[in-house]
Amino acid sequence: STVYLNGEFVPSDQAKVSVFDRGFLFGDAIYEVVSVIHGGIFDEVPHMERLERSLAKVGMPMPMSQEQFVHTILEVVDRNELDEGVVYMQITRGAGDRTFTYNSLVDAGMTQNIVMFAQHLNLLNAPAIESGLSIKTVPDIRWRRCDIKTVQLLGASLSKTAAAREGYNGIWFVDPDTHMITEGDSNNTFIVQGNTVISPGLHRNVLPGITRNVVKEIVEAAEGLEFEEADFGVDAALAADEAFATSAGLFVTGVTSLDGRPISGSKVGPITKRLRKLYIERAL
Numbered sequence: 001s002t003v004y005l006n007g008e009f010v011p012s013d014q015a016k017v018s019v020f021d022r023g024f025l026f027g028d029a030i031y032e033v034v035s036v037i038h039g040g041i042f043d044e045v046p047h048m049e050r051l052e053r054s055l056a057k058v059g060m061p062m063p064m065s066q067e068q069f070v071h072t073i074l075e076v077v078d079r080n081e082l083d084e085g086v087v088y089m090q091i092t093r094g095a096g097d098r099t100f101t102y103n104s105l106v107d108a109g110m111t112q113n114i115v116m117f118a119q120h121l122n123l124l125n126a127p128a129i130e131s132g133l134s135i136k137t138v139p140d141i142r143w144r145r146c147d148i149k150t151v152q153l154l155g156a157s158l159s160k161t162a163a164a165r166e167g168y169n170g171i172w173f174v175d176p177d178t179h180m181i182t183e184g185d186s187n188n189t190f191i192v193q194g195n196t197v198i199s200p201g202l203h204r205n206v207l208p209g210i211t212r213n214v215v216k217e218i219v220e221a222a223e224g225l226e227f228e229e230a231d232f233g234v235d236a237a238l239a240a241d242e243a244f245a246t247s248a249g250l251f252v253t254g255v256t257s258l259d260g261r262p263i264s265g266s267k268v269g270p271i272t273k274r275l276r277k278l279y280i281e282r283a284l
């Protein structure tokens with residue numbers, strides 16, 4: 001595959017970054033993931049806005065304009081003949097002496113590293129769309145700034161791997177203090193009660209998902225549906241009529257069991273199906 005690295009397109013085996021890069025040493029990097037269907041990017045504007053917000057929250061500048069980013073993503077799509085899948089992009093603070101305190105990029109002579117690559121994935125017809133996901137709930141062991149899309153993903157990676165070894169498709173994190181569900185390893189969480197579609201409120205333990213926000217807008221515009229922001233625990237999720245997860249890549253995907261116990265009779269619910277259809281139609 002062809003990787004974008006700092007203004008150039010290079011074969012993936014030649015795309016190299018310094019071992020002193022702060023992304024490698026400190027997880028000092030911001031990333032984004034956008035879905036691609038038929039070569040078109042989903043919701044590129046809000047993704048670029050979140051990228052800029054995440055960078056600002058860790059004191060990094062946007063290394064190029066939002067328009068240039070979108071242009072480059074399209075070139076990655078093109079050069080990799082990506083019909084269906086995702087484009088991953090990451091921006092690090094750059095390479096420098098390993099010190100916990102960093103100087104400004106200019107003072108320290110650091111240059112941000114910008115990487116983008118494509119992943120070919122089956123998004124429209126993934127097996128979980130019919131069956132729904134079996135999710136394990138686990139304590140939220142992640143750092144407390146999950147509102148920033150950083151590459152500090154070890155908590156999610158360790159927890160999801162352990163759950164996968166037990167046969168689960170994914171995990172939902174539960175705040176150990178409040179016992180409320182925060183979000184998934186890489187998705188936002190929803191339940192449906194009657195005609196009300198509920199998702200936890202946004203705070204420092206939840207990423208403001210782009211898909212979450214689009215689904216919220218779709219629900220608010222839909223005949224006979226209401227959106228509510230409210231925290232819920234495992235028992236409320238098990239008692240819900242339906243549950244689903246959202247992300248770039250998952251779009252809207254049903255959750256049919258939590259900790260091996262069924263939700264909505266182990267079937268993907270009708271409102272989940274309707275929202276998935278509306279989400280994909282809107283973006284195509």
Ligand code: PDD
Nearest residue numbers: 033185186187188207209210211247248
């Ligand atoms: N993850 N919560 C977390 C922790 C995430 O990592 C993601 C996305 C989401 C959903 O956000 P969005 O709708 O903007 O994709 C929520 C990407 C897909 C990833 O890490 O691969």
